[in-house]
Amino acid sequence: MGQIVRYTLMLLRSYTRDRTALFFGFFFPLIFMLLFGILNLGAIGGVNLAIVDEANNPDSARLIQTLSGIDTLKVKTEARDDAMTSLQKSDLDLVLIIPSSFRLAPVPAGATPPTMTLYTNRARPEQGVIGSAIITQVVDQTSFAVTQTSPIVHLEQQEVSGRSARYVDFLTPGILGMTIMQLGISSVAFAFVVDRQRGVIRRIMATPISRRSFIAAHVLYRLIVAVIQVLILLAVAVAVFKVSVVGNILLLLVVAVLGAVLFLCLGFAVTGVVATENAAAPVTQLVTLPQMFLSGVFFSRDAAPAFLRPIADYLPLTFLNDALRDVATAGAGITDIVQPLLGIIAWIVVAFVLAFRFFRLD
Amino acid sequence: MSAIVSVRDLRKRYGDIDAVAGVSFDVDEGEIFALLGPNGAGKTTTIEILEGLRDLDSGSAVVAGVDVTHDKVGVKHRIGVQLQSSAFPENFLTKEIVDLFALFYGRRVDALALLREVGLEDKAKQRSEKLSGGQRQRLSIAVAMVNEPKVLFLDEPTTGLDPQARRNLWELIRAIRGRGTTVFLTTHYLDEAEALCDRVAIMDAGRIIALDSPRALIGKLIERGFTKPVIQQQANLEDVFLDLTGHALRED
Numbered sequence: 001m002g003q004i005v006r007y008t009l010m011l012l013r014s015y016t017r018d019r020t021a022l023f024f025g026f027f028f029p030l031i032f033m034l035l036f037g038i039l040n041l042g043a044i045g046g047v048n049l050a051i052v053d054e055a056n057n058p059d060s061a062r063l064i065q066t067l068s069g070i071d072t073l074k075v076k077t078e079a080r081d082d083a084m085t086s087l088q089k090s091d092l093d094l095v096l097i098i099p100s101s102f103r104l105a106p107v108p109a110g111a112t113p114p115t116m117t118l119y120t121n122r123a124r125p126e127q128g129v130i131g132s133a134i135i136t137q138v139v140d141q142t143s144f145a146v147t148q149t150s151p152i153v154h155l156e157q158q159e160v161s162g163r164s165a166r167y168v169d170f171l172t173p174g175i176l177g178m179t180i181m182q183l184g185i186s187s188v189a190f191a192f193v194v195d196r197q198r199g200v201i202r203r204i205m206a207t208p209i210s211r212r213s214f215i216a217a218h219v220l221y222r223l224i225v226a227v228i229q230v231l232i233l234l235a236v237a238v239a240v241f242k243v244s245v246v247g248n249i250l251l252l253l254v255v256a257v258l259g260a261v262l263f264l265c266l267g268f269a270v271t272g273v274v275a276t277e278n279a280a281a282p283v284t285q286l287v288t289l290p291q292m293f294l295s296g297v298f299f300s301r302d303a304a305p306a307f308l309r310p311i312a313d314y315l316p317l318t319f320l321n322d323a324l325r326d327v328a329t330a331g332a333g334i335t336d337i338v339q340p341l342l343g344i345i346a347w348i349v350v351a352f353v354l355a356f357r358f359f360r361l362d
Numbered sequence: 363m364s365a366i367v368s369v370r371d372l373r374k375r376y377g378d379i380d381a382v383a384g385v386s387f388d389v390d391e392g393e394i395f396a397l398l399g400p401n402g403a404g405k406t407t408t409i410e411i412l413e414g415l416r417d418l419d420s421g422s423a424v425v426a427g428v429d430v431t432h433d434k435v436g437v438k439h440r441i442g443v444q445l446q447s448s449a450f451p452e453n454f455l456t457k458e459i460v461d462l463f464a465l466f467y468g469r470r471v472d473a474l475a476l477l478r479e480v481g482l483e484d485k486a487k488q489r490s491e492k493l494s495g496g497q498r499q500r501l502s503i504a505v506a507m508v509n510e511p512k513v514l515f516l517d518e519p520t521t522g523l524d525p526q527a528r529r530n531l532w533e534l535i536r537a538i539r540g541r542g543t544t545v546f547l548t549t550h551y552l553d554e555a556e557a558l559c560d561r562v563a564i565m566d567a568g569r570i571i572a573l574d575s576p577r578a579l580i581g582k583l584i585e586r587g588f589t590k591p592v593i594q595q596q597a598n599l600e601d602v603f604l605d606l607t608g609h610a611l612r613e614d
Contacts, residue, residue, distance in 0.1 A: 003465060003466075003468060006465055007462070007465060010454070010458065010461070010462055010465070013458070014451065014452075014453040014454050014458070015453070017453040017489070018452070018453045198448075198449040199445065199447050199449050200448070200449050200450065200451050202415075202445060203445055203448040204451075204466060205415070206413060206414075206438065206443045206445060206448075207438060207463060207466035207467055208435045208438040208466065208467055208468070209465075209466040209467075
């Protein structure tokens with residue numbers, strides 16, 4: 001045990017000298033965060049909202065005025081047909097239909113409250129999430145102010161999952177997930193394939209250290225690196241981009257470590273099927289690239305083409321990103337993320353079996 | 363003198379090739395012993411079986427009192443190895459490499475003292491991948507000595523080194539033997555075997571075809587009436603090279 005711990009510490013010390021690993025482990029994700037953060041991709045300088053006012057009464061005017069007063073929303077009123085056409089052309093992000101029955105008054109007993117419909121744009125998922133979150137809140141508050149009890153209007157909406165206010169808030173957990181995936185798959189595959197090719201592992205196995213201790217130290221060392229990566233990236237996100245992390249940091253770290261275990265197992269499995277350094281690049285890309293684009297790192301998974309959704313929903317990184325994002329931006333507790341956690345654990349079992357089957361040291 | 367390596371009818375097959383086809387020999391404690399032979403003769407297979415890195419098919423091998431078939435870890439604890447075409451992990455300082463390998467044996471060592479013995483003390487704080495070929499070979503000997511081995515196995519230790527570095531390594535190997543460690547090596551350089559070794563075994567096609575001291579082997583050949591046209595030379599080209607460039611080690 002002492003041997004494993006000391007070996008782990010020596011690996012950590014060597015890691016601090018490994019420029020390539022430091023680049024991909026810290027600067028690369030930070031550059032992503034910086035680029036996407038500064039570009040504020042998704043232009044959350046404004047969510048373009050068109051309101052179709054079919055009620056056209058003082059109450060609807062009051063709601064429109066309230067919504068217009070919110071910085072994030074760029075509001076205009078349009079006819080229904082024009083608005084829907086613009087939405088389809090992606091000139092708009094959201095269309096809110098205020099029905100003719102709309103009133104800011106208590107709903108008579110037994111009657112259903114008027115239903116407002118919010119159309120979101122599949123191509124602009126972040127704006128959809130943010131815009132609908134804001135509108136929900138405004139409607140709820142207005143409702144509550146009038147009746148104190150029951151809703152007087154009902155907003156029919158699609159997929160409001162977080163209270164992300166800005167793109168970087170959405171982006172940061174995705175970057176964490178991506179970094180953990182890269183640590184597990186790419187860095188493990190390259191390190192082991194190169195060390196195996198150079199004869200490093202053969203040399204170490206000529207000493208009495210057991211395979212088990214050797215592998216344990218390498219796993220432990222990378223789990224520690226994963227935790228350090230998450231902490232540093234989070235610190236930069238909070239300090240530089242004022243990202244609001246509303247969830248429990250400890251829970252976030254637990255999720256990150258589980259994710260690291262999952263991707264380390266996958267990395268060890270990949271190492272087994274790849275013989276040379278040249279083969280390592282395409283194989284790791286094959287495993288990581290689809291997840292980078294389908295698992296909601298930079299964009300919501302909703303942006304994926306419909307036929308890919310069933311695959312995207314079950315990718316390992318999808319579960320990790322969902323759990324990280326729910327905790328970081330929505331303040332989810334452990335009971336709120338049972339589903340993605342189960343997904344991660346199921347993948348750990350699969351990946352462990354694959355690693356056990358394919359990993360080899362020589 | 364007692365045998366510290368004892369090999370009896372050792373056999374190893376790969377597919378339908380007999381890599382080692384019934385080999386027997388003893389290495390005496392404190393000698394420098396070389397296994398010679400063309401590529402594919404079975405030298406590396408034999409040495410790797412003795413190092414506990416490969417299983418033997420049949421026969422027996424006892425190294426420093428440990429049977430390699432039954433206790434590979436025990437063998438590894440008692441020997442030092444330098445493997446052909448192996449490397450050290452990257453991003454470690456030279457001194458850390460020594461500490462790291464000591465850790466693999468569950469030991470703590472004075473890394474600087476070991477590096478001093480192989481003339482690398484001033485490289486202690488340099489990354490090991492920055493060392494020259496000769497320096498790397500000396501580091502790998504220092505690493506092979508971390509567990510105070512009874513037998514040191516060196517697989518082609520001087521391949522690729524310049525004449526100065528080779529001679530320097532010979533001195534180092536003699537010094538290690540001088541402290542009582544048995545040295546078992548393979549080489550392609552016959553002048554090296556002649557200059558360095560107490561006894562050599564010549565291996566071909568998986569069998570040992572001769573085993574004696576270099577002088578005795580040469581004597582036997584001449585007794586059989588072997589002659590070659592003799593050009594009386596007081597020196598050879600290597601002597602010229604060393605005379606012109608000196609014996610001092612180069613930092614490449």
